[in-house]
Amino acid sequence: MKEYDDYSAKEQQQLAVCQRLISEKSYLSQEEIRRDLQNEGFEGISQSTVSRLLKLLGAIKIRNTKGQKIYSVNPQRRPSPDAGRSIAEMVVSVEHNSEFILIHTAAGYGRAVARILDYHALPEIL
Template sequence: MSQAQEHEQNGPSVPQTRTARHRRIVDILNRQPVRSQSQLAKLLADDGLSVTQATLSRDLDELGAVKIRNTGGELIYAVPSEGGFRTPQAPLGESAKEERMRRLSGELLISAEASANLVVLRTPPGAAQFLASAIDQAELRAILGTIAGDDTLMLISRDPVGGQALADHLLRLAQKEG
């Protein structure tokens, strides 16, 4: 088995750093209800991040996580979102994520150019990170990652020659909106 096949089978490599662990904790808490530290530790372990209860407790404190009651009446962990609210994000369905990406592509995408597995998108000034966030949240399997500046965004395709197909897809989404 090649390294690429093994990597794809095992999922992304996650560094064992505090920053990576904090990012993963926030991702988990924003995507699903977590009722206990032991449940969170198991979810992190499933991602290859092994943590002790003491470390996890310290991480939750550093992130400002608190237990709140969700709409179902359960106590779950939540972290502050933009604006400081501790309301857990309602998980969006796939169609809602794709709809948001389509809408924002239509509003913000100026151009898309491809080279091999890279796509460079242009947006109005200040909009690249906003569009990148929508693309990231859509969790498209074809996209390995995004990097955004002020008005330029780079997408990396998983397919070594998939850049043009990805650029075409995003341009079609933008045209459906416009």
């Protein structure tokens, strides 16, 4: 599964704050979440961005003890992968010495980057 660090720094922050807010407070609507995200410093965040964040977090609506439908997120769940990421978004950093190259990937993307490198069968890569 995709981890937070598979996203840009801004997306990571939005996902983490959104998940924290939902775990701390009962939200009946995306508009309530949007307002609190704005209060957390994400000025100008749109409802469509909130909707995307909720989808990535796997948020669902459940009934609370008052019978109201509120958003809920499993704290163990992480955003699911999507194939739309470029390799530049998957690779966090690259280190090397005279013998090895170490590619640090975003969590959950090591295999994908390895497959891309294998697919291209570059002669300088063993």
